[in-house]
Structures are given as structure tokens and as C-alpha cells.
Amino acid sequence: MIILGLLVFMIVGSIIAIETRDLLSSVIAVGAVGLGLAVVFLLVGAPDLAIVQVVVEGLALAMLLRLVVVREDVTITHGYTIEGVFAAACGLIFAGVFIVIAAIAFREIPPFGQPQMRIGQELIRRGFVETHAPNIVTDIILDYRGYDTLGEATIIFTAILGALAILRRKGKVGT
Amino acid sequence: MLAYILASVILLVGIYGVVAKKNLIKIVVGLLIVDYATNLILVLIGYRQDGIAPIFTSPREDPSRFVDPIPQALILTSIVIGLSIIALMIAIALRLYEKYGSFDVLDIRRLKG
Amino acid sequence: MTGMTLIVKTIVRLLTGFIFVFSVSIVFYGHITPGGGFAGGVMLACGLILVLLAFGKEEAVRIVKETAAGVFDSVGALAFLVIALLGFVSGRFFLNFLPKGEEFHLFSGGTLLWINIAIGIKVSAALFAVYVALAVFRMSGKARENGERS
Numbered sequence: 230m231i232i233l234g235l236l237v238f239m240i241v242g243s244i245i246a247i248e249t250r251d252l253l254s255s256v257i258a259v260g261a262v263g264l265g266l267a268v269v270f271l272l273v274g275a276p277d278l279a280i281v282q283v284v285v286e287g288l289a290l291a292m293l294l295r296l297v298v299v300r301e302d303v304t305i306t307h308g309y310t311i312e313g314v315f316a317a318a319c320g321l322i323f324a325g326v327f328i329v330i331a332a333i334a335f336r337e338i339p340p341f342g343q344p345q346m347r348i349g350q351e352l353i354r355r356g357f358v359e360t361h362a363p364n365i366v367t368d369i370i371l372d373y374r375g376y377d378t379l380g381e382a383t384i385i386f387t388a389i390l391g392a393l394a395i396l397r398r399k400g401k402v403g404t
Numbered sequence: 405m406l407a408y409i410l411a412s413v414i415l416l417v418g419i420y421g422v423v424a425k426k427n428l429i430k431i432v433v434g435l436l437i438v439d440y441a442t443n444l445i446l447v448l449i450g451y452r453q454d455g456i457a458p459i460f461t462s463p464r465e466d467p468s469r470f471v472d473p474i475p476q477a478l479i480l481t482s483i484v485i486g487l488s489i490i491a492l493m494i495a496i497a498l499r500l501y502e503k504y505g506s507f508d509v510l511d512i513r514r515l516k517g
Numbered sequence: 518m519t520g521m522t523l524i525v526k527t528i529v530r531l532l533t534g535f536i537f538v539f540s541v542s543i544v545f546y547g548h549i550t551p552g553g554g555f556a557g558g559v560m561l562a563c564g565l566i567l568v569l570l571a572f573g574k575e576e577a578v579r580i581v582k583e584t585a586a587g588v589f590d591s592v593g594a595l596a597f598l599v600i601a602l603l604g605f606v607s608g609r610f611f612l613n614f615l616p617k618g619e620e621f622h623l624f625s626g627g628t629l630l631w632i633n634i635a636i637g638i639k640v641s642a643a644l645f646a647v648y649v650a651l652a653v654f655r656m657s658g659k660a661r662e663n664g665e666r667s
Contacts, residue, residue: 232407233406233407233410236407236410236411236414237410239414239440240410240413240414240417243414243417243418243437244417246421246433246437247417247418247420247421247425247430247433247434247437252427252429252430255429255430255433256429256433259433259436259437262414262437262440263440266440266443266444269444270447273447273448273450273451273471274451274452274455274456274457274458274471275447275457275471275476276457276459276551277476277480277551277552277553277556278447278476278479278480278483280543280551280552280556281480281483281484281555281556281559282483284556284559284560284563285483285484285486285487285559287563288487288559288562288563288566288644288648289436289487289490291566291648292490292491292494292648292651293429293432293433293436293490293494295494295498295651295652296429296432296494296497296498297429299498299501316424317424320420320423320424324416324420327412327416328409328412328413328416331408331409331412332405332409335405335408335409336405338449340405341405341406341407341408341448341451342451342452342453343452343453344449344450344451344452344471344472346452346472348474349450349470349472349473349474352473352474353458353467353470353473354467357460357463357620360613360617360626360627360629361617361618361619361620361625361626362548362549362617362620362625362626362629363459363460363461363548363549363620363621364459364547364548364549364550364551364553365458365459365460365470365473366458366459366473366476366477366480366551366553367547367548367553367629367633368548368629369473369474369477370477370480370481370553371628371629371632371633372613372627372628372629374477374478375601375611375632376611377478377481378481378632378636379597379598379601379611381481381482381484381485382594382597382636382639383594384485384488385484385485385488385639385640385643386590386594386639386643388485388488388489388491388492389488389491389492389590389643389644389646389647391492391495392488392491392492392494392495392647392650393587393646393647393650395492395495395496395499396495396498396499396650396651396654397650457551459550459551463620463621480553480555481555483555484555484559484640487559487644488643491644491647491651494651495647495650495651498651498654
């Protein structure tokens with residue numbers, strides 16, 4: 230029940246983040262959505278994910294504020310055009326179709342609260358005995374699924390390298 | 405079931421922000437919301453009613469009440485990847501502002517070099 | 518870029534040691550308590566960014582130079598790959614080949630501890646380098662002609 234209340238809070242926060250005119254309020258609303266997500270992770274039984282989500286969201290806010298302080302006036306206004314109304318109507322129809330198809334698709338997986346856990350049971354049974362480490366999630370990402378973690382470290386490396394290459398000046402870095 | 409539908413609504417709000425907004429900062433915010441919603445849906449699949457976290461606190465613990473550990477392991481790395489992608493997008497947005505002088509997507513399309 | 522007021526500098530000076538020790542503890546005990554390489558690495562980067570924001574760029578660069586951040590990033594990634602390839606010593610790629618000690622102790626779990634440390638170094642160095650590059654980026658060109666703040 231608390232999880233459903235937090236999901237409604239996140240929906241309201243995200244609508245505020247997308248629709249408000251002031252860009253600083255939009256960034257702060259995204260921060261509130263991230264905080265709600267961290268509390269949902271804690272209530273679902275994933276303390277690892279809650280720690281990572283809180284720290285990552287704080288760092289993403291600190292980076293987004295770099296974009297917001299660039300200008301003095303940070304609002305852009307456009308009037309109502311016929312294309313805008315047509316786009317909004319198409320958007321609503323698409324949203325309705327998406328929700329209906331998602332509801333049909335979510336009937337195929339086991340109901341909310343009773344996971345099937347065929348591989349999960351096997352890994353919980355063998356994880357502690359084979360590696361002598363109590364944290365099953367760390368066992369999975371570093372021992373049973375270590376190759377995926379290696380690929381993910383490569384993705385972080387490449388993305389940060391791309392960002393550093395884009396921000397480079399001609400000549401020495403930092404001048 | 406209702407939890408999955410609510411999480412899909414968050415996903416829709418994020419997609420609307422990416423597709424229909426004209427300000428570059430709003431597009432980045434929309435993509436961040438899409439990232440949050442995707443991680444949320446995938447973690448909610450592994451939830452067990454009255455479950456506890458999959459960490460042993462003593463060697464003789466009974467592991468029949470653990471939640472599913474596999475979605476958590478896969479989403480843990482995905483959260484940090486989302487942060488790196490947002491950093492790359494902010495770098496690109498700063499370069500676009502430097503070249504064109506505004507964050508409006510329509511201006512970036514019409515002005516020439 | 519300049520630092521902040523005296524109150525902020527005093528509080529940061531008191532908190533920085535605690536933040537560094539806590540994040541290193543989260544990385545090292547990643548196989549016993551919740552946490553691990555990714556959580557501890559991002560926390561360590563946040564601690565360094567706090568020093569950068571409160572004291573200005575010169576003080577933060579004195580602790581970790583800009584080129585040193587790039588070197589640490591590459592060292593962390595290469596250490597991860599070397600530990601994975603050393604699994605060939607006794608069988609397969611990515612085998613957990615070190616002796617696994619008793620449970621609930623620090624040096625247990627084989628290669629898990631060393632991989633956590635490598636990931637922690639890599640993530641913290643990469644995020645700090647990208648934040649320094651974003652913070653000292655100076656606008657030029659069309660934006661400067663419009664008279665905006667940089």
C-alpha cells in the first residue's frame with residue numbers, strides 16, 4: 230500500500246517536472262522523483278540499489294544545474310498552434326493504446342508479489358556455499374555474471390571518454 | 405498489477421517529455437525520467453510479498469523468504485550507466501548552446517553553421 | 518572557479534575525512550553488507566566534488582591532478598581485466614581462483630574483494646574527471662557575443 234502511494238507521488242512529481250515553465254523547479258522535481266524511487270527500492274527489499282540510487286541522483290542533479298545557470302532568463306514560450314493541438318491529441322491516443330497493450334502484456338508474467346524464481350532459488354542455494362560471501366547480489370554480479378559487469382565497466386569508460394573529448398578545447402586541457 | 409500500470413504511466417510521462425517539448429533541458433529531464441521508470445519496472449518484477457533482502461546475516465539462515473536477487477543484480481549496473489549517459493548528454497547540450505546561442509530545438513534546426 | 522563562504526569551508530573541512538573513510542569502508546566490505554564497488558565509487562567521487570565546490574579548483578587539483586584522474590580510471594579498468602584473465606590459471610575465463618576464507622571475514626570470497634576495489638577506483642576517478650571538465654568549461658563563440666553569463 231505504501232508502495233502504491235509512493236508511485237502516485239512519483240507520477241505527480243514527473244508531471245510537474247515536465248510541464249512547469251521555470252527550469253530550476255523542473256530540475257528539483259526530478260530530484261524528488263529520484264528520492265521517491267530510492268524509498269521504493271528500500272521497501273521492495275533492495276538496499277544495494279537504494280544506496281546507489283540516492284548517490285547517483287544527487288550527482289545527476291549537480292550536473293543538471295550546470296545547464297540551468299547558463300542563462301539569465303530560462304523560459305521559452307510558444308503559442309498554441311494547430312500543429313500543437315494535433316500533436317497533443319495524437320499523444321493522448323498513443324498513451325491510451327500503450328496502457329491497454331501493457332495491461333495485456335503484464336498478464337503473462339507471474340502476478341505482483343509471487344515471483345517464479347527458478348534460477349534465483351538455485352543461485353541462492355549455491356551462492357553462499359561456493360563463494361563464502363553473504364551478499365548474494367554481489368556474488369551474482371561479480372562471480373556468476375562477471376562478464377556482464379566487465380561489459381558495463383566498458384560502457385562507463387567509453388561514455389566518460391566521449392564526454393571528455395567533447396568538452397576539450399583546442400590545445401591544452403583547462404586553459 | 406496496479407503497481408506495473410502506475411510505473412508504465414511514469415514511463416509515458418517521460419516519453420512525452422522527450423518527444424513533445426522544445427527546450428533542450430526538458431528533453432534531458434524527460435530522458436532521465438524514462439531511465440528511472442525502466443529500472444523501477446524491472447525491479448518490481450522480483451518483489452515477493454513479505455520478503456526480505458537477499459543477504460545472509462548468519463550462517464544458518466532460512467533462505468525461503470528472500471526476494472529474487474537476479475533483477476537487482478542487473479539493475480545495479482544499469483543505474484550507474486544512466487548517470488554516464490546523462491553526463492554525455494549534458495556535454496553535448498553545452499556545446500550546442502555555445503554554437504547556436506539558445507536551447508530552443510527549432511532554432512538549432514533552422515540556423516546554418 | 519572560486520570557492521564559497523567561510524561557514525561552508527569549515528563544515529566541509531570537518532566532514533571530508535568522514536566521507537572518505539565511509540566510502541572506502543563501503544567498497545571494502547561490499548561482499549558482506551549492502552554496497553560494493555559502484556556505491557562506494559560514486560560516494561568517493563561525491564566527496565572529491567564537495568572539496569572542488571567549496572574550495573575552488575586549485576585546492577581540489579592539489580589533491581588529485583587532472584591527468585592523474587585519467588590514469589586512475591585506466592588503471593582500474595585494466596586491473597579488472599587482468600583479474601578476469603588470471604582465471605585462466607586454473608581452468609576457465611573469470612574463474613574465482615583465490616582461496617575463499619571463512620565467512621563474514623574481510624579476506625573471504627576469493628577475487629570478489631579485489632574486483633570491488635578495482636571498480637571503486639575506476640568509477641570514482643571517471644566521475645570526478647567528467648565533473649571537473651564540466652565545471653571549468655568556458656563559453657566562447659556565439660553565446661559569448663549574446664552577452665550571456667558563461
